[in-house]
Amino acid sequence: MSSVVPFPPSVPSATAGLPPIVRVDPADQVGVALRPLVPGEVLTVDGGALAVIDPIAIGHKIALAPIAIGDDVRRYGWPIGRATQAIDAGRHVHSHNLATKLSGEEPYRYDPAPVIAPVAGRTRGFRGYVRSDGSVGTRNQIWVIPTVGCVGRTAQRVAMAAAKASGVDDVLAFAHPFGCSQLGDDLDGTARVLAALACHPNAGGVLLLGLGCEENQLSALLERLPPERRDRVRSVGAQLSADEYGDAARAIAELGEIAGADRRSEVGLDALRLGLKCGGSDGFSGLTANPLIGRAADAVTAAGGTAILTEIPEMFGAERLLMARARDEATFDRLVTLVNDFKRYFLDHGEPISENPSPGNVEGGITTLEEKSLGAVQKGGRATVTDVLGYGEQVRRPGLVVLEAPGNDAVSTTALAAAGATLTLFSTGRGTPLGSPVPTMKLATNHGLATRKPGWIDFDAGAVLEDGLDVTAAALLDRICAVASGEPARNEINEEREIALWKRGVTL
Template identity: 90%
Template structure:
């Protein structure tokens, strides 16, 4: 990341055009009616105010024609758009409908070279996974003991020899049925297997549907020496029993030491939230470079937020390593579309108000920017909600776009560090280090307490140089340097509730 001061508005070019096929340019500063601006040899006179991050037409676009950004359609023009006009939701509409037939049409994947050899100091676990932290996690089976879990963790937080004692409260685990209950149990069991947890206390109540005994049965044998459990209704003193269990786990975890490992040991979660018109220009391509570096080294990158792939899903499907992976990705995408339709909602009920204010017009535009977080690595696997990573490479994970739910799903899948791009800003964190990448200098300057890295430097220093700086920062955080969410104690979980509540 550049150490030089951020450039002033006057230093920036007025526009950027992502692809030669694009009929729109993205404003890098506010555009004023009457001024003439140019990009890629095309000059236009600004017809109406265009805010930073918003789009301007570089050529006339007829009513009904595709509007392209990133070289792909982001929607259709709802009326004639003259050159120089602001292009946004007032004159562009989505083309997305419902479920679609897809054909397996693989394209040759040209992965980027691994680049400079890097590594980090991590905690090697018995199952071969490597943690970036060595903490004790307290996981309640049910919301009724969520506050109890927080209290016992707070009292034990000063335990010597471990980095922290954290509790992850949630409101579920009771009054759930079937697949809905199974989803809760799968995620909690997956979190209990996380390599960042040197030990886990499962805290149950006793009468809940998400029974403690059943949750313990979901855990692999190699993990059970790092697990303790307390049932509050069966205990005469749940606080005392929990404290003793945490002390036992801390004694075991205190013997763990950081060991130098390569990038092949890193599991990188990929996330965006509060996106703006710069997300697909700076932070998301930058995260894509990090994903490529990790996967090229033999590591894992996990991409989720399935509804924010609609309109760009074919780019990922074409990179499936084989037809079986392609088929699972097709089912995942269409099932998620059906989930929307069965609830009477259009699949294009996105972008959010903040996205629109930041310059994103349609879900297709948001998705085409979002999938850039996956770089250009081959898609090696597709995971259901609550499933854990099975193989390295670029993995697609079932979860919604909701920030808290999807970051939790990434952690449950095994991400040991998550990269989170944002153009609007958010303090939200997850159980693992959650590095926030600002898409623009303004956000990085205004919210330094939230932001770990200023991806706006891509426009100043270029993608290659900024990616090198980001990789250095990732390795430092993976080796123990705290991310801003950890400094701010922003570490929460949220579960995906899909069924009825009794």
């Protein structure tokens, strides 16, 4: 007869073995299977026997007590939906008997909760590139940024030709399909993100490559850059140039001479800007990798650094946890507006706000958006929410920052980089090779993924279930500092470094 224990387990599996089920909060009526459960198996729950009735896959939920039709079902101590039928103890709890309660915009009341301030652990730091504006890069690269999709391939060819000749870490091109046939706020969003990327501390130099006839004019984009950044930026207009490849090569050579003189120096964790992301989530995301990322975010913010949390639709159902940690009422109001505006964005397009989770999420054990959100927001740890940024805005103050962007992996990782993240932590239970302009460390939620896809995974967060959060977080922080100091992340080794822009308007 096996036991069900609260999370995290207090006994390492090396001595006692993991239990078959994890219950996150004592109020939860469901547990999560750490291994497949078979009908007829008997578990011990709250001192009594629980017979497994249905086959339950790893990462999926089992009812620990009877649940009446219409009752809230809790996981993480919060409702993750409502039972659509009576559920006997021992039954599989999933999309066949559990549905979301989310519907639309909601009223929120400013009711700040006592914030448990993260405590800084042992002193850590990394070797980074200190820029003239005080920001610190984890890389020293030259970025080629096209103003418009028409010269996206040209930008890639320019970067490939220059990559071996430059004295910097790398020369990278970030092609995209936009910059023309856009209007108003949609065009402004594209220009804002590209300008923000041109100011990124990981870019020791930037070449802006324009066409000439596009809506996103090169001259207007240059005007968006602060004066102190322009000595690290060159531009080439392809239509006006007799030889755009030669002009681009000369511009990159100039930038290479400037950036090639930069050197790494010792800095503290206060200099790190950490992007927080999840994708291809499963039933373990909220048990292992996301809480682990939260510990890393806490360590960085406690040291005076910045952690950036985005994917606003994957906060629906858990947003109050973040709102209660707003630094003041003005920050709370901005967060409320951001959440409700995003819900209105769905509704105005005739879409339910609860369409998430994805098919892969559902197969991995996540049933409702509330469940996904409650696991996802754990990436933000326990720090105070110090600021709320619009899409394309850059970080203004340290602490935990909430950034406007959708859940889409490519769009949100790009938004994190544009906001200033110099390294991104990306949890995944299903696996993905996707990368962003900055080192994008993939944390596997389970041992199986880490073993099966070692070419994608930077860190096995499944160790949380064996060693606990504190021990595993210490190991993760060491790895973060190594990557921030120049050790390549898997996305860099695999040359998975792309951008994707959020297209929200009409196309001409």
